[in-house]
């Protein structure tokens with residue numbers, strides 16, 4: 001059984017130092033790699049006036065870029081206190097604080113209290129959470145139109161890489177672990193909840209997928 005979120009010290013793994021470093025990199029270079037790809041795929045799908053829910057938003061890159069490109073509102077949820085603080089501060093600096101709301105905590109636990117949004121994003125978050133099915137189920141249920149995620153390719157080399165990373169984390173006493181979850185099961189689960197995949201890119205490490213709702217919210221593609 002994967003460890004539940006509350007046993008994982010996200011504050012230790014994603015601390016103030018790494019948050020400041022990521023913010024500095026973002027200010028210097030803008031979004032890069034798979035994050036840039038996710039943002040671009042969502043912009044292509046249309047974001048004018050949309051509400052965005054960014055889960056595991058980190059320092060806020062996806063949310064800030066979508067607001068700048070025409071989205072109306074951002075809700076950001078992150079399990080690491082320092083990342084929420086840095087993202088909130090950056091929202092003020094960018095003059096978008098009145099259009100952004102920040103929540104600290106495990107999205108799976110908070111989901112019932114979070115408003116649905118037109119667009120839901122999880123950029124490199126599913127790989128940080130043991131119970132991927134709960135995270136996918138609860139986040140898909142909050143998506144009115146688009147659902148975008150970046151997650152690791154389910155391949156032997158990503159499994160070896162994450163396994164090596166986890167040994168280092170264990171050795172240093174971290175409770176956090178990375179995961180390569182089954183990509184076919186993730187894809188099937190999203191489709192079963194009324195979505196079709198409209199874009200997909202497979203990199204060496206990460207894959208970027210954007211899904212569009214084709215069945216009304218609450219209707220499922222599989223009989224209950």
Ligand SMILES: C[S@@+](CC[C@H](N)C(=O)[O-])C[C@H]1O[C@@H](n2cnc3c(N)ncnc32)[C@H](O)[C@@H]1O
Nearest residue numbers: 010056057058078079080106107123124125128
């Ligand atoms: C690898 S970082 C990615 C941050 C950002 N999305 C990016 O791509 O730069 C993963 C983030 O997801 C957050 N996270 C992981 N599981 C979460 C959950 N169940 N609820 C909320 N945040 C979560 C972590 O705290 C961390 O900030």
